[in-house]
Amino acid sequence: MTEIESEPAAAAQIFGDRIDVARRFTSNLVEHGEERGLIGPLEPPRIWSRHVLNSAVAAPLFHGVVGDIGSGAGLPGLVLAIARPDVQWILIEPMERRVAWLSEQVAELALDNVEVLRSRAEDWRRGPVLDAVTARAVSALRTLVPITAPLVRDGGELILLKGASAANEIEAAEKQLRKFRITGAHIEVLGADLLDEPTRVVRATVR
Secondary structure, eight states: OOOOOOOOTHHHHHHGGGHHHHHHHHHHHHHHTTTTTSSOTTSGGGIIIIIIHHHHTTGGGOOSEEEEETOTTTTTHHHHHHHOTTSEEEEEEOOHHHHHHHHHHHHHTTOTTEEEEESOGGGOOSOSOEEEEEEESSSOHHHHHHHHGGGEEEEEEEEEEEOTTHHHHHHHTHHHHHHTTEEEEEEEEEOTTTOSSOEEEEEEEEO
């Protein structure tokens, strides 16, 4: 039987009165995620700390209408939508089986602040209208910039969840950042007082 990580004490603090919805989503992901190709067999023992809370601690950074590129299992998009029901989320995912999962979760969890869009970011046709774009574990920053920046309004933000190599990614993306008029790229470390492994976010403004 697969070992499942117990809910860390920080979960209730991070989600507040949304913790019950977060618990339902996490339970659904553990129960169905591997069979549906959303998470690997090693993930249930660290589902809260490595995935759900890693995504959720970024929730205070967002406002308005936000796009999540390559939503996959709903990390970070669904988790952020649970934590921030006052923000509108567009989950952009090209793969049909993942879109089906996201749509099922939106319905089951009654998330009326979420739109699931089956599309690649490159095929976005609504123009630069989003207040921010986020992504987690999709690709390197220099690859992400050209497909995310065109979705964001002037003065909007890229808020991208990254790993320990975030500083190197910013350096490697210098040319793309300049080309797409992205300024102030920097790293913010979130949840250091709550999580064993804090979340690193690359944050920058689109001009």
